[in-house]
Amino acid sequence: MLRPQARRAIGRVSLSRRLSSQVPATAKMTMFAAINDAMRVALATDPRAVVFGEDVAFGGVFRCTMGLLEEFGKERVLNMPINEQGLVGFGIGMAAVGGTAIAEVQFADYIFPAMDQICNEAAKFRYRSGGEFDVGGLTIRAPANAVGHGGHYHSQSPEAYFAHTPGLKVVYPRDAITAKGLLLACIRDRNPCIFFEPKVLYRSSVQEVPTGDFMLPLGKAEVLTEGSDITLVAWGAQVHVMLKAAARAAEEGISVECIDLATILPWDMHTIRDSVRKTGRLVVTHEAPLTAGFGAEICATIQTHCFDSLEAPIARVCGADTPFPLALEKLYLPDELKVYDAIKQAVSY
Amino acid sequence: MLRRAAAPRAAAAARRALSTYPPYAEPAAFDGAKRVEFDVPYELHQLSSAPASFTYVSKAELLDYYTQMYKMRRMEIASDTLYKGKFVKGFCHLYDGQEAICVGMEAACTKKDPSSGKLTNALTGGESLDSLVTSYRDHCHQVARGDTVEAVLSELLGKYKGCAKGKGGSMHMYRANANFFGGNGIVGAQAPIGAGLAFAHKYKEDGGVAFTLYGDGAANQGQLYEAMNMAALWKLPVVFVCENNQYGMGTSKGRSSANSDYYTRGHYIPGIKVDGMNVLNVREATRFAKLHALHNGPLVMEMDTYRYHGHSMSDPGITYRNRDEVASVRKARDPVERAKRYLLELEFATAAELKEVEVAVRSEVDAAVEAAKANELPPAHELYEDIYVGQTKEFFMRGCDMSASRGVYGTTK
Numbered sequence A: 001m002l003r004p005q006a007r008r009a010i011g012r013v014s015l016s017r018r019l020s021s022q023v024p025a026t027a028k029m030t031m032f033a034a035i036n037d038a039m040r041v042a043l044a045t046d047p048r049a050v051v052f053g054e055d056v057a058f059g060g061v062f063r064c065t066m067g068l069l070e071e072f073g074k075e076r077v078l079n080m081p082i083n084e085q086g087l088v089g090f091g092i093g094m095a096a097v098g099g100t101a102i103a104e105v106q107f108a109d110y111i112f113p114a115m116d117q118i119c120n121e122a123a124k125f126r127y128r129s130g131g132e133f134d135v136g137g138l139t140i141r142a143p144a145n146a147v148g149h150g151g152h153y154h155s156q157s158p159e160a161y162f163a164h165t166p167g168l169k170v171v172y173p174r175d176a177i178t179a180k181g182l183l184l185a186c187i188r189d190r191n192p193c194i195f196f197e198p199k200v201l202y203r204s205s206v207q208e209v210p211t212g213d214f215m216l217p218l219g220k221a222e223v224l225t226e227g228s229d230i231t232l233v234a235w236g237a238q239v240h241v242m243l244k245a246a247a248r249a250a251e252e253g254i255s256v257e258c259i260d261l262a263t264i265l266p267w268d269m270h271t272i273r274d275s276v277r278k279t280g281r282l283v284v285t286h287e288a289p290l291t292a293g294f295g296a297e298i299c300a301t302i303q304t305h306c307f308d309s310l311e312a313p314i315a316r317v318c319g320a321d322t323p324f325p326l327a328l329e330k331l332y333l334p335d336e337l338k339v340y341d342a343i344k345q346a347v348s349y
Numbered sequence B: 001m002l003r004r005a006a007a008p009r010a011a012a013a014a015r016r017a018l019s020t021y022p023p024y025a026e027p028a029a030f031d032g033a034k035r036v037e038f039d040v041p042y043e044l045h046q047l048s049s050a051p052a053s054f055t056y057v058s059k060a061e062l063l064d065y066y067t068q069m070y071k072m073r074r075m076e077i078a079s080d081t082l083y084k085g086k087f088v089k090g091f092c093h094l095y096d097g098q099e100a101i102c103v104g105m106e107a108a109c110t111k112k113d114p115s116s117g118k119l120t121n122a123l124t125g126g127e128s129l130d131s132l133v134t135s136y137r138d139h140c141h142q143v144a145r146g147d148t149v150e151a152v153l154s155e156l157l158g159k160y161k162g163c164a165k166g167k168g169g170s171m172h173m174y175r176a177n178a179n180f181f182g183g184n185g186i187v188g189a190q191a192p193i194g195a196g197l198a199f200a201h202k203y204k205e206d207g208g209v210a211f212t213l214y215g216d217g218a219a220n221q222g223q224l225y226e227a228m229n230m231a232a233l234w235k236l237p238v239v240f241v242c243e244n245n246q247y248g249m250g251t252s253k254g255r256s257s258a259n260s261d262y263y264t265r266g267h268y269i270p271g272i273k274v275d276g277m278n279v280l281n282v283r284e285a286t287r288f289a290k291l292h293a294l295h296n297g298p299l300v301m302e303m304d305t306y307r308y309h310g311h312s313m314s315d316p317g318i319t320y321r322n323r324d325e326v327a328s329v330r331k332a333r334d335p336v337e338r339a340k341r342y343l344l345e346l347e348f349a350t351a352a353e354l355k356e357v358e359v360a361v362r363s364e365v366d367a368a369v370e371a372a373k374a375n376e377l378p379p380a381h382e383l384y385e386d387i388y389v390g391q392t393k394e395f396f397m398r399g400c401d402m403s404a405s406r407g408v409y410g411t412t413k
């Protein structure tokens, strides 16, 4: 449960968004329904759009593509054989001639067989052809993050591997609303995008989501709660852990500014820099292992830009440097208490 | 260890090992054995010879196979119950319906007697010389390779006494002393690994072959074809075993595969399709396949089979196929019932004798369930062990120190 402060803050954010986008109609949706809705809008508004992946014609493992086959036909909603490298390459070819290729990789853990096509082909298509070609119409969706029992191959958060590859965009929603807005933005963005969906939120995140056409900007972090003592940064499912830790700290009078990074690449350095210049403290938290996780990039950049403002060493609260474990997942994960502890350490430094 | 049998004495031993494998010949009658004719013909691809369509089997052998298969069936049913009772940690893929494959194959594999080093084909006792690598659907292969039901169930429950210390779970069971290289979570990843295992057998000249198992869905992963090419180039002793259970998750084979005659998909590699629901037929075909691999190089062996459960426990398994289809396979082709019928028809056992076997197996599985439940969870330090060899105190896995201090979350260490 979110503490009142966090809840109020989230309410404020969605209210301001609603006002800025001409008061769109909303409907109550789970995150998987919101993702489904984004793809439905993409298919309906773009005749070149095609959705494909393993079992997607049946709705997919997480029901995100339910009903799309029935509505748009089997020429536009394709069940792929089990071949991740092949299916991503297929999407690249489609996108190279201007198609809108919306690929699903069943779990982010299965994206590795497609790594070559993503990092060597999709990411470099524009650069190596001197701008003659691009595969901007490619979007790859993949469920990521922990679920409590996923073990080694249903839990990983591989964003840092892709953040190391210029030419890609890497995006993480935190709830149903952001899932819809960011996914549609990825689909329409003219760069290959990887969209990691926190699988633990598919059913648990239920919100009033704008219906119809609705996009949120890529490359933009979002300040969820304003505060003056310390800045916290997270993305994906970890946003909720961050908010709970912040609420716990708030009860002790610590004023925490919580930021959802949302886009990992290219990341919104300015929003974090401005926040840390104000608070003087930073904790970055993510599920992926500590070493060379994307938090490292944030810490290194922020210490350069905010050195004079820092009141405490920048801390990271991350997954351990182990394979994602089946046993002892709780120990591995950067939970609320670990984040809270890091907040306390930073403010009492 | 990949050590070539280079010393003269070792080389001679290896030649002796190979000489225990004359080219395939039809099964011969032996004392106490009865002849069994198979009822499904093989399909062949680029093969000029085929395994026999009959075999001889003794009472001891058949009773052994039946006992193993019945035990596996009970174990998978127990796993289902444990999963539904929320005891199982993680994903869980069951093998019921496919038991004849792992038992029949194992019966044709070569065992090394641990004390004398002699090679035999006994199903139980001894350690397998032939290597085996498979997908996540691995519970029964672990048992076929000699592990206990308790070790398998404990692993499912994430217990320290499980075959991978509770760290692997349902999809990752291993048995090094029986050359079982385990379950793989990534579909198709085991195919090239099998080619490497086969190369090692060839290099060591130990007379072993590698069996690499994959599903009808996995048959569309590119890695498989990379592996087949390597295997054919170097005539590696490897058998690519396609466990065709008709579905890859919710997708039937015809929807995923342009050619669902998987035994032909090695193209330049010969292939054979086998009734995977008949343990004796699987045994005979595997005996042929092993010798083919040793003498001629790789072979594709498609096992025609069926999975009763859904893909994993979260799949009810009846949205993309109907209950009648499952029921009709159970009725007409069930591999456990099949073995039982053989025992009765050949008059190797009476119904009452089999009942005794079943009661004993049931109580073994029940006891294993209770033991697995009672076993301990892995201790916290297991989170950061088995990552590198020779991990010392100084070799610190960052983020693993749970004490509350500044460096805990990686700011200083």
Ligand SMILES: Cc1ncc(C[n+]2csc(CCOP(=O)(O)OP(=O)(O)O)c2C)c(N)n1
Pocket (backbone or CB within 6 Å): A054, A082, A084, A106, A110, A113, B135, B137, B185, B186, B187, B214, B215, B216, B217, B218, B219, B245, B247, B248, B249, B311
């Ligand atoms: C690279 C990869 N892609 C997708 C998956 C998800 N997945 C797990 S099993 C499976 C179906 C495999 O079907 P098949 O090869 O026929 O084996 P079966 O489950 O029938 O034994 C899929 C798609 C995975 N584990 N790894």
Ligand SMILES: [Mg+2]
Pocket (backbone or CB within 6 Å): B215, B216, B217, B243, B244, B245, B246, B247, B248, B249
């Ligand atoms: Mg299958």
